[in-house]
Amino acid sequence: MKKINSLFIVDDDPITVFGIKKMLKLVVACEDIQVFENGQTALENIKKRKEFGQSIPDIIFLDINMPIMDGWDFLKEFATLDFSEKIIINIITSSIDPSDYQRWVELKPNFPHHINFKNKPICKIDDSDLEMIDMAS
Amino acid sequence: MKAAKTITTDYLLKQLPKATALVNRKQILVGASDSWLNLFSEDQKKLIGKHIHMLFALHEDISERALDNLLSNFESGSLRHKTTLDGTTCWFESTFSPWFDDKENVLGTIIQTDDITKIVENELELDRIKTLFKEKSEVAKVGCWEYDIATEQLFWCEETKKIHEVPSSYLPRVNEGIEYYKKGFSRNKISMLFHKALEEGTPFSERLVIVTNKGNEKWVKASGKPITENGAVIKLFGTFQDIHEQVMTEIQREENERLMTTLINHLPLNVFVKDKDSKKVLVNKAECDYVGKTKEELIGKNDFDLYDTKAAQMSRDEDLEVMRTMKPLIGKETIGTKKDGTATNFLTSKIPLLDLEGNVNGLIGISMDITHLKKKEDQLRNLINVTSIQNKKLINFAHIVSHNLRSHSANFSMLLQFLKKEDNESEKRQILKMLTQASDNLMLTLEDLNEVVAINTNINLEKSHLNLNGVLDKVLQNLTVLLRQNNVKIINNIPKDSTVFCVPSYLESILLNLVTNAVKYKSQERKPIIKFHAARLKNKTLLTISDNGLGLDLNKHGDKIFGMYKTFHNRKDSRGLGLYIVKNQMEAMGGTISIESKEGFGTTFNVYFNEED
Numbered sequence: 001m002k003k004i005n006s007l008f009i010v011d012d013d014p015i016t017v018f019g020i021k022k023m024l025k026l027v028v029a030c031e032d033i034q035v036f037e038n039g040q041t042a043l044e045n046i047k048k049r050k051e052f053g054q055s056i057p058d059i060i061f062l063d064i065n066m067p068i069m070d071g072w073d074f075l076k077e078f079a080t081l082d083f084s085e086k087i088i089i090n091i092i093t094s095s096i097d098p099s100d101y102q103r104w105v106e107l108k109p110n111f112p113h114h115i116n117f118k119n120k121p122i123c124k125i126d127d128s129d130l131e132m133i134d135m136a137s
Numbered sequence: 138m139k140a141a142k143t144i145t146t147d148y149l150l151k152q153l154p155k156a157t158a159l160v161n162r163k164q165i166l167v168g169a170s171d172s173w174l175n176l177f178s179e180d181q182k183k184l185i186g187k188h189i190h191m192l193f194a195l196h197e198d199i200s201e202r203a204l205d206n207l208l209s210n211f212e213s214g215s216l217r218h219k220t221t222l223d224g225t226t227c228w229f230e231s232t233f234s235p236w237f238d239d240k241e242n243v244l245g246t247i248i249q250t251d252d253i254t255k256i257v258e259n260e261l262e263l264d265r266i267k268t269l270f271k272e273k274s275e276v277a278k279v280g281c282w283e284y285d286i287a288t289e290q291l292f293w294c295e296e297t298k299k300i301h302e303v304p305s306s307y308l309p310r311v312n313e314g315i316e317y318y319k320k321g322f323s324r325n326k327i328s329m330l331f332h333k334a335l336e337e338g339t340p341f342s343e344r345l346v347i348v349t350n351k352g353n354e355k356w357v358k359a360s361g362k363p364i365t366e367n368g369a370v371i372k373l374f375g376t377f378q379d380i381h382e383q384v385m386t387e388i389q390r391e392e393n394e395r396l397m398t399t400l401i402n403h404l405p406l407n408v409f410v411k412d413k414d415s416k417k418v419l420v421n422k423a424e425c426d427y428v429g430k431t432k433e434e435l436i437g438k439n440d441f442d443l444y445d446t447k448a449a450q451m452s453r454d455e456d457l458e459v460m461r462t463m464k465p466l467i468g469k470e471t472i473g474t475k476k477d478g479t480a481t482n483f484l485t486s487k488i489p490l491l492d493l494e495g496n497v498n499g500l501i502g503i504s505m506d507i508t509h510l511k512k513k514e515d516q517l518r519n520l521i522n523v524t525s526i527q528n529k530k531l532i533n534f535a536h537i538v539s540h541n542l543r544s545h546s547a548n549f550s551m552l553l554q555f556l557k558k559e560d561n562e563s564e565k566r567q568i569l570k571m572l573t574q575a576s577d578n579l580m581l582t583l584e585d586l587n588e589v590v591a592i593n594t595n596i597n598l599e600k601s602h603l604n605l606n607g608v609l610d611k612v613l614q615n616l617t618v619l620l621r622q623n624n625v626k627i628i629n630n631i632p633k634d635s636t637v638f639c640v641p642s643y644l645e646s647i648l649l650n651l652v653t654n655a656v657k658y659k660s661q662e663r664k665p666i667i668k669f670h671a672a673r674l675k676n677k678t679l680l681t682i683s684d685n686g687l688g689l690d691l692n693k694h695g696d697k698i699f700g701m702y703k704t705f706h707n708r709k710d711s712r713g714l715g716l717y718i719v720k721n722q723m724e725a726m727g728g729t730i731s732i733e734s735k736e737g738f739g740t741t742f743n744v745y746f747n748e749e750d
Contacts, residue, residue, distance in 0.1 A: 013548070014571075014574070015551075015552065015571050015574065015575055016544075016548065016551075018571055019548070019551045019552070022555060065540065065544075067713060073693075094540055094543040094544035095540050095543075096540070096543060097540065120543065120544060120548075120551075121546075121548070121551045122547075122551065123551065123554055
């Protein structure tokens with residue numbers, strides 16, 4: 001069981017959220033799992049945590065297609081925030097639009113944090129989703 | 138006495154004004170007039186007593202034998218001889234006659250010599266003229282004829298006979314002469330002209346056709362003139378010219394010209410020839426029709442007289458370039474703008490026109506009106522644009538479909554896998570509940586997609602002219618409860634008679650969606666107001682729907698506003714389908730929709746209905 005301090009799930013689909021949570025239970029021990037319906041609310045929460053000196057999430061599971069602020073816009077905003085720690089962001093999407101994948105390929109090398117790209121359906125949480133091993137699934 | 142008599146005779150002889158000489162039987166010169174001696178030598182005294190042959194030998198062109206013959210036989214006759222004095226040739230004619238004494242005994246020969254230089258010169262000149270005339274008439278094929286009224290004799294010269302193709306021995310008669318003319322116009326005409334010349338002395342000159350002795354038809358020019366004596370016509374004379382080749386060439390040229398004119402005039406192209414100053418020297422019918430002027434009005438005009446200044450200057454520059462480089466301009470697309478502003482698209486070619494020495498003389502221009510082709514091209518380009526937009530939309534839609542279906546199938550797959558492994562009954566129930574929800578979501582998505590597909594496939598839904606207020610009232614009626622609950626104020630500025638050309642169900646759907654949106658995204662800080670306005674534009678009707686609601690930041694969301702499943706406010710009932718459907722419906726009817734919005738102030742939708750069919 002890997003111990004993780006804080007973990008965010010940003011997805012508007014309750015079923016996916018349910019699935020991720022269920023799979024996480026098998027591999028992770030985490031007291032602080034937060035769920036957000038879109039990028040906007042997640043970002044606001046992170047900003048608040050930073051302001052109050054609380055710990056920011058170690059790992060984010062991020063959906064792309066969401067209302068109000070989608071995954072890409074979230075990443076753009078998130079990159080502007082100044083953190084000393086590097087965190088792991090797992091993009092989880094059902095999109096098989098090649099332009100989405102391409103966008104990730106272009107974004108990854110210069111992004112201040114570690115980003116993975118995973119297509120749905122996901123069956124289990126891999127070690128690479130929790131540690132900074134450079135691997136794309 | 139005898140001596141005195143002799144001297145007297147000699148002296149008399151010496152003074153005779155006509156050059157005369159006496160030669161005895163031995164052909165010795167025994168006496169001569171001074172004038173005769175002068176013809177042979179200045180030293181006259183030495184000549185008397187000399188043999189006459191010696192004297193004549195001083196002159197040229199005299200036959201020794203003929204001279205001897207005359208002198209020996211004391212015959213009468215004459216001889217011509219000449220001499221050159223101071224570089225000019227003098228001709229003489231010496232007449233020989235026998236010299237008798239009173240008993241009719243032959244004493245010798247009397248020679249009288251005349252200066253015939255003038256006569257000989259005239260003879261030579263006449264000969265020369267005759268030869269020249271003959272040559273000329275042969276080359277020019279001009280013959281002559283003469284008719285003597287008294288003797289009724291008709292004379293044809295050699296050339297006239299040649300033209301008629303009769304032998305030179307042929308002797309024409311007047312009736313025959315007239316019968317050589319071709320039956321019909323030519324024969325009637327010549328009879329009439331000949332008769333008029335005879336009776337009234339009227340000269341004539343006419344181009345007519347003859348049929349020659351050998352049966353060939355020939356164009357001739359026959360002319361005649363009377364010779365009068367005491368006011369009466371006594372003779373007719375005239376020329377007769379073979380002009381067959383000339384007439385044939387003329388006919389050929391005329392035919393060629395007619396061919397060219399017919400060809401150029403009936404070409405479905407504007408053809409013109411310009412001189413060095415770009416003035417038109419030739420125009421065809423199509424060019425005249427295009428400009429709307431007659432040929433006579435166009436000749437001598439330049440482009441500045443006919444087109445607007447800008448177009449004319451462009452054309453003149455082209456002309457100068459073509460004439461300077463001597464290189465043709467082929468198939469250039471140009472726009473001709475007439476003074477009244479009507480523009481025509483042309484495919485123009487300009488070819489330099491060279492004179493026989495190879496210098497540029499002007500140019501030939503050919504313009505094809507391609508306005509209708511241009512229009513077609515524009516329509517086609519438009520169609521391609523529409524098609525490419527449609528295509529993009531289709532790809533986008535395919536992605537939406539695949540994404541939406543995939544997300545559901547991914548959920549099914551994940552949940553089913555959980556279910557397979559799960560032993561806990563309450564957890565199993567939870568998973569089953571999730572599966573049902575996934576199934577409901579899938580159904581909903583399919584319904585949405587179906588609605589979008591329906592819009593895009595029902596392209597031929599009947600459009601009709603709808604009263605905008607009528608439809609809006611109906612929609613607002615259906616939304617009465619919603620509007621009342623939200624305390625919405627409606628301000629309708631749509632003119633009473635405003636109509637739109639639209640599919641009825643689409644118009645209802647569009648109004649319903651936009652009004653519902655305005656209510657849904659109302660600001661909590663103020664009483665919601667929705668304003669309607671309509672205006673007729675050129676080919677469109679603009680419907681404006683403005684609210685004072687939340688508004689949104691178009692810099693952030695502008696490109697996604699009409700996208701599928703895009704929502705921008707955190708509301709449970711927003712599914713991100715309404716505007717996507719509105720946009721699809723508008724585009725399916727050839728219209729457009731755009732948005733203006735400011736966060737915190739409100740949103741305005743501009744809906745453009747296409748009023749062309």
